[in-house]
Every structure is written in structure tokens, then in C-alpha cells.
Amino acid sequence: MGSKNIDFPANLEYQSGFGNHFSSEAIAGALPESQNSPLVCPYGLYAEQISGTAFTAPRKLNQRSWLYRVKPSVTHDPFKPRVPSHEKLVSEFNQSNSSANPTQLRWKPVEIPDTPTDFIDGLYTVCGAGSSYLRHGFAIHMYTANKSMDNCAFCNADGDFLIDCGSQLNVEDCKCLLVRLLFYLKDFVSVVDLPDGPSRGYVAEIFGTHFQLPDLGPIGANGLAASRDFLVPTAWFEDSPRPGYTIVQKFGGELFTAKQDFSPFNVVAWHGNYAPFKYELSKFCPYNTVLFDHSDPSINTVLTAPTDKPGVALLDFVVFPPRWLVAEHTFRPPYYHRNCMSEFMGLIHGGYEAKADGFLPGGASLHSCMTPHGPDTKTYEATIALGNEAGPQRIADTMAFMFESCLIPRICPWALESPSIDPDYYQCWIGLKSHFTCELTNRELQNGYNQAN
Ligand SMILES: O=C(O)Cc1cc(O)ccc1O
């Protein structure tokens, strides 16, 4: 995450493609030719490999890049626990830091803080499962912030961050943040150079694996998120002295700091396939039913982080974008359901088709393993009132998303005790009345009814 005084060029340049082997040089000739670690690198740069998978991971899963830097990352003072420590980040979920809760949970958007708060201070874990130490699990965080990180950069050793920052209060700021946050290759540390002004967003962190594009099966070779719409930054560096520069490293959910006298954004050239990327959700090409019934939400998968079990995700990132609903004689909103996977949802803008009230942009909900949920009473009644003759409907102003996991999340105490939790969430379903119309005798109703009787 960058610091305020970096001069960002107006037009950042990107390379496009998902999981490609990229190469980029900020100065022509900075990439060594035909080898990775020459005795002396061009321009006297240091060669540094960053490995995102075990050296011996199968080739199709192997991720690593070679960076050519002004000074290598190792040139820093020892790591020390950060002061002040951060009490609300969790990377190993257990009874000491989180609890089991099968209730349907919903949160209103959290207030933007009044006091100066940067991305690190504003980040807090909501829920998660597993362990960064055991390299299996996930954490869901949210953040609110109102200022850039100053003379310091954030590096996450625990897992990959998928940052959904669309729920910025200001859309222009959001674009700016997106560009600076993830995707400006100054290192493989994520970059948060928040524009002045309030911002908030969601983060899914996955331990021990990386996101992939989903298989498309019978959909064919095209559709959903297109590989070419994923953008990876080109090399960019700064080389002025930066006394007192601080690296903040998240390691095992704890924060550590190390001082150095130069900017870590000093990568003059790089090549490889381990790189940050950005993707604009509006580019997603949704598929769905064109005749009847409601498709399962997996049809809207943008990215998936797999487990070893075929088809079972550690974490799916699913989006519900604007689209046409055309199904005939069909209940079009999400069906009522219980799912062995757990579903965390957020809303980037607009409304969500299953909730007439109470699910707001910047808010969140959690329906854990087998917890029943579905459309609220208002949505149900309005849908039924439309009847079978409902014509095509366009859901316009919406961008909801879901993080769906096969692991069951434990919930952090500050999320349960948060003033933004909605204690009356369950009420949205309590009004659902029986519409059962079969005329049975009182005796049959009382004793239970079975056609064979
Ligand atoms: O719970 C939700 O709103 C997410 C969801 C959407 C959908 O269209 C079908 C199933 C599902 O879990």
C-alpha cells in the first residue's frame, strides 16, 4: 500500500489476461534476456523471485515471478510487533477469538470514522474458518477508512486478498482507490493509497490456494468473466530516499513492522505469472435461464478458490449484476433454501432482488451452513402479486456479491456486538403467511394427513 507522496502517473498501464506469463519493463533492457538470475543484472538491479506456490507445485498450478529491483526486499531492520497492535484481525479461527452462530445475520453499513483512519486501522475481520498457519481456510474482513497510509506499505504473508471496494461512498474515489489499491505493480504488496475522503469495502482472504476462473462446462468457451478483462499492472518504480519507511507485514493475523530507508515500490522490471490483478464487475457477462426456473447462484461465479475435492470451493466469488429476468411461470427471486455451503453477501450499489428493505450498500449478511434464508416477506408478496403473466423485467441498479465457502465460518465478537448489526433481521421473514389452500377437515389437520389414509 502506497504512501501519500508517491506521484502516480495519470495513465496507469496494464497487461491483460488471467494467469498469463507476463513481462514488463519500466526501462527498456531492464529484464535479463534468456535467464532469471544473471551474475550481474541489467542496470545493476537485484533479481528476486517471489513464489506463490511450492517450487514443486504442478506446472499448471505453479505461480512465481521474478522481480528486478533497485534494492532487494530483505534490506530492512528486524520485524517487531506493531505498536499499537491490531486487535481485530484473525487468521486462525477458534473458540478464543470467534464463536459459532447459526442465526441469520445482517449488518447495516458501518459509519465512516471521524478520526483519521487508514486501510490497516480500518480493517477488521468479520468471520472465517480454518487457519493461515495450516494454509487452509478463509477470512472475511471489512474496512472503513478516510486517509492514506503515510510512508508505509502493507504486505500480507497470510493469504490472498480479494478486495471488493465498490461500496466506496464516492464512485470516482472508488475507481481511484481500485487502481491504486490492488493493481499498481509497485511490488506484490497490495497498495492502498486511499484518496482523501471516506471509503469502505469488503475483503475475502484465502489461505493456501489462489483464485482461478471457473470452468464453463456446457456454457462453452466464452461467458462469465473473460480472461482478457483481468488487468495486471506494468512495472513502475521510484528511487528517491525514503527515510523511516515502514513495511507493515500481516503474519498469522498479527501485524509486524520493519523499517527501511527506501520505497518497496522499486521494481524496474518483472516477469512471471504471480501478480496482482484487477477486474471491473460491470464487465461480467451473466448467463441464466431463458425459459423457466431459477438457476443456482454458481452460474454467476467470477472466480473460485478450489479445495482438493472436485467442485467444492474454499471460496467462490459470485456476483449478481444488472440483468434481464425472463423466466416463465417461475418464482424469479432467489428461492428459499438451506445450503451446506455458507454464504456471506455484500452489496456494492443499488438493491438486491431478494430483499425489499434492510440490505443496504456497504452492509452485509451471513447465512451459514444449513441456515434457512430467502426472499423477505415484501419481496415474496410482490412477486406472487405479479402472477404468471409477468413479462421480462430488467434488474437495473444492483451489484450484489457473495463469498461462498464449504467451510463453516466462526464469527468475531466485535462483529456480533457491532452497533450496525440488525437485531430484527429475522422479522423480514416472520410475516410470511401460509397460503396453503387445500380444504381438509379439522380432524385431518390435527392428526396429520396422508393421501393413503
Ligand atoms: O441467498 C442468496 O440470496 C444468494 C442466492 C441467490 C440465488 O439466486 C440463489 C441462491 C442463493 O443462495
Ligand SMILES: [Fe+2]
Ligand atoms: Fe443463499
